[in-house]
Amino acid sequence: MGEIKDEQTEKTPAGKRLEVAILPLQKTTLFPGTVVPLTVGRRRSLAAVEHALATEEKLLVGVTVKNADPSGRDANPSDLYEVGTLINIKRMVRTDETMQLIVQGVDRVRVVEWIQEEPFLKAIVEVLPEPYVRDPEEVEALKRNIQSLIQKALAMLPNVPPEVRMAVINAPDQVQLAYFLATVLDLGVEREQKMLEAETVDDLLMVAHGAIAREVEILQIRSKIASEAQSEIDKAQREYFLRQQLKAIQKELGEDEESGEKAEIKQLRERLESANLPEEVRAEAERELRRMERLPHVSPDYHVIRTYLEYLLELPWNKSTEDKLDLEEARRILDEDHYGLEDVKERILEFLAVVKLRPDSKSPILCFVGPPGVGKTSLGMSIARALGRKFERISLGGMRDEAELRGHRRTYVGAMPGRIIQALRRCGYNNPVLMLDEIDKIGMDFRGDPASALLEILDPAQNYSFRDNYINLPFDLSKVFFIATANQLAPVPMPLRDRMEIIHLSGYSDAEKLNIAKKYLIPRQIKENGLSADQIEITNDAIQFVISSYTREAGVRQLEREIASIARKVALKVAQGETEKQIIDAERVKELLGSPRFYPEEARKELPIGVATGMAWTEMGGEILFVEATLLPGGTGLTLTGHLGEVMKESAQAARSYLWSHAREFGIDPAIIKENGVHLHVPAGAIPKDGPSAGVTMATALASLYTGKRVRSDTAMTGEITLSGFVFPVGGIKEKVLAAHRAGIKRIILPKRNEADLDEIPDDVRKSLEFVLVERIDEVLNAAFQNESYEASITSHDGSQSKPETPSDLSSETKQESLVEK
Incomplete structure (x- = not known):
């Protein structure tokens, strides 16, 4: 203003x-x-x-x-x-x-x-000059009329400060008064511009007079409307007093009925007396009930307090289910519902053992991290069944409002408790298995950060006295068995990650998918589609064909959909009257599901010079990829294509720089690097790729290009490299190895510090592969190149020169520091 x-x-x-x-x-x-x-x-x-x-x-x-x-x-x-x-x-x-x-x-x-x-x-x-007075008498008349209208307006606006009243009434300059009125009143751009362009005071005051007259008329209409509304309020108050008198008369006549609000309050009091509540909760409930008794039934606060008391009485403050402590039975239930996942099953049995020895122990807070379809959500239901507890699930995907977890204060219209308290009210017990699904999909905006609210909920040192904004009383969440699920850990804030026990669920191998399909998916789909085992049989070859050619995932969700599609088509034939048992083999799969949708990347029989096989991790599991390099005669620098991220580009630059600085050690003519550019490409250019794990693959492809020697086609590799020539460990080893095995790879080069990750690989896969564990880039090259003449002057760590050695010498266990495991 x-x-x-x-x-x-x-x-x-x-x-x-x-x-x-x-x-x-x-x-x-x-x-x-x-x-x-x-x-x-x-x-x-x-x-x-x-x-x-x-x-x-x-x-x-x-x-x-x-x-x-x-x-x-x-x-x-x-x-x-x-x-x-x-x-x-x-x-x-x-x-x-x-x-x-x-x-x-x-x-x-x-x-x-x-x-x-x-x-x-x-x-x-x-x-422009200031406005001049054309007719003094007209200006004086307009000024007095404007001041009169201003006094009328101020009389209808009692909240205007006195200093503003005096400043407006006693304004000495009629021009400044008109400008001030134009500033504080919404006159519209055209009228305000007309006042600004006015050359005379007469024209200026005439526009201002019309504007203030219109505002006074609006104020009078507003005053009339407010007076009528006040009359309606007075009428409602009169009716209220009459009703209260009517109640008093009915009471004196003995006509007071127990079915009204009195009966409602009596019922709440009886429930409160019989409820098993903590002392602090009971005291607050009794205080609210006394307040409710003093309020009329038509009061909004009456219904707010009634809803609040019903929530307090329905929450399981001291009501728990009894845990099943039979470890053998728990193991049987877990095995019955899920194949593999030994780490998770072992952790649940450990918890049961601790509860058996110490019944008052706190429940763990787990976080299952893994790709879609590996059974994270269904595993939570299985855990609840094994423990004999109720199961509740809260989806956190897309949640942006902190109040959805903590609830709204009762001062808001339509306030409700948060989802945690609502879940406990639904299940009726204070120790359920509560799954927080998709914890990595939580959002954040101006309404708050739900992830910050979870810091208290998932902290055993704080959640024993969790206060929901609606309930505003301490509720003990330490008995709740929290299980969070996520596809990846990166979006989860570090403080929240620190409060949970992380359990990684890796993707399944083809053999594991085959067993899961036979043991769980096929029987379930046969039953859900109204069939029986006498009407349909799916062979192992058919399942393997579906896995390799119709699905591309780490889990089994798409696999189950394809099996369901087969079952529905068989159900159609049975419903049409066919009685012969349907044997589904690989050929029948093509007939029922159509042409294969995926053609898995396979190991090439022979790699051209400048090409090496790498391994990559994705959210859907693992893949093999080929890094291709070619010389650009007369060019300069390094050209990178294939939709590569910054980290991957830096790995390529580090690989080229290392080979250039150690060219003579690897038998490379430095002039080739200096006088020629290099184009390095990673196929599947539409798919974004990033991360440091392709460093060894890029170094091998460039070394092959510069030396003119081929890389072994049965070998895949992964690992991060440094300019010092070291090979650092990377993640996702299990998924990468499974992908290489599916593609027909026989040898895998891994960083030596990833040796412990080999224990996670299924035995059948591990026994069929040869693992070469390395610490330096020269060890990678020795293991990657084919057995042909590879003249290289190897510099030892003390700087002395050794005579050239053949690849067979370099790859032998006595010459090579890498560890080869069959």
């Missing part, structure tokens, strides 16, 4: 021309002598303000836009009025994308000539 200022900025003589920046004004008009706040955010406007601030006078001209553009487009000279106000910037505060200004109008000006449009509008303006 504008205000009248006693101190005036020095006036500029009328007729003087100035060259100043122009500030386009949207839906507002500035007047001389008024001080108003402005928010500047458009590109040209920001540039104009910056230019004005750089001058000593800090002057610019505010000109109103004829038709405001809400799209954010900068105004052009043709969009602006000719008359504006010369303003002085008094104060400026910067924010992220805008400026907050306090400006004071100085003089009216007219744009004479536009001289610049970029980076901001700039024009030559002429200072």
Whole structure:
């Protein structure tokens, strides 16, 4: 809102021309002598303000836009009025994308000539003279009428401060009074511009009189509406008092019925007396019940308190299920529901053993991390069945409001408890298995951060006294068995990750998928589609064909869908009257499911020079990939393609730099590297790729290119490299090895520090592969190249030179430090 200022900025003589920046004004008009706040955010406007601030006078001209553009487009000279106000910037505060200004109008000006449009509008303006009085009697009459209307308006606005009243009534200058009224009243751009352009005081006061008269009329209508509304309120109060008197009369006559609110309160009191509540909860419930008794039935607070008391009485404050402590039975249930997953099953049995020895122990907080379809959610249900506990699931995917977990305070209309308290109320016990599904999909916005609320819920040192905003009483969550699930750990904040016991669920091998399909998926789909084992039989070859050619996943969700599709097609034939048992083999799979959808990447029989086989981890499991390198005669530098991320690009640069700096040790002519560019490509260019684990593969492909020697086609590799020649460990070993095994790879080169990860690989896969464990890049190259002449002067760690050795010498166990495991 504008205000009248006693101190005036020095006036500029009328007729003087100035060259100043122009500030386009949207839906507002500035007047001389008024001080108003402005928010500047458009590109040209920001540039104009910056230019004005750089001058000593800090002057610019505010000109109103004829038709405001809400799209954010900068105004052009043709969009602006000719008359504006010369303003002085008094104060400026910067924010992220805008400026907050306090400006004071100085003089009216007219744009004479536009001289610049970029980076901001700039024009030559002429200072206009102040409005003059044409008819003194008419001006005096208009002034008195305006003051009379102002007094009427102030009489209907009791909240206006006294100093503002005095400033408006006693304003000595009728021009400044008119400008002030135009600033505080919403007159519209056209009327405000008309007042600014008025050459005489007579015209100016005439427009101001019409505006204030309209505002007084609106205030009178508002006063009338408020008076009528007050009459309705008085009528409602009168009815309320009459009803209260009627109740008193009925009570005296013995006509008081127990079926009303009294019976409701009596029922709540009986439930409260019989409920097993903690002392603090009981005291709060009794206090709220006494308050409810004093309220009329029609009061909004009456129903809010009743709902609150019902929640308190229905929560399982001290009600728990009894755990099944039979370890053998728990193992049987877990094995019955899920194949493999020994780490998880062992952890559940450990918990049961601890509860058996110490019944008051706290429940663990687990987090299952793994790709989709490996059984994370169903595993939670199986755990609840093995423990004999209730199971509740809360989906956190897409949750952005912290109040969904903590609840809303009762001061809000329609307030409810958070999802944690609601889940406990539904299950009726205080020790369920509570699954927090998709914890890595939690969002965050202006309403709060749900992940921060989980810090208390999942902290055993705090959750014994969890306070929901709605209940506002401590509830013990330490007995709840929390299980969180996630596809990846990266989005989960570190403090939250620290509060959970992380258990990784890797993807399944083809052999494991085959067993899962035979033991779980096929029997379930046969039953769900109304078939029996006498009507359909799916062979092992058919299952393997479906796994390899119709699915590409780490889990078994898509596999079950394909089996269900087969079962439905067989059910159609049975429903049409066919009685012969349907034997589904690989050929029948093609007939029922159509052409294969996937053609798995397979090991190439022979790799060209400059090509090496690598391994990659994805959310869907593992894949093998081929790194291809070729020389660019006469070119320079390193060209990288294949939709590679920054880390992967840096690995390629490190590999080239290492080989260049050690060229003679590996029998490479440095001139080849210096005089030729290299193009390195990773196929499947539409798929983003990143991470350091392809470092050894890139180094091997480049070494093959520079030496002219082929890489073994039965060998795949993974590992991070350094400029010092070391090979560092990487993650996702199980998924990568399984992918290589599916592709027909026989030898795998791994970082030596990943040796412990080999224990996670299924025995049948591990026995069919040869693992070469390495610590340095030269060991990788020795193991990767085919057995052909490989002259290289190997530099020992002490700097001495040794004679060239053949690949057979280098790969032998006596010469090579790498560990080969069959």
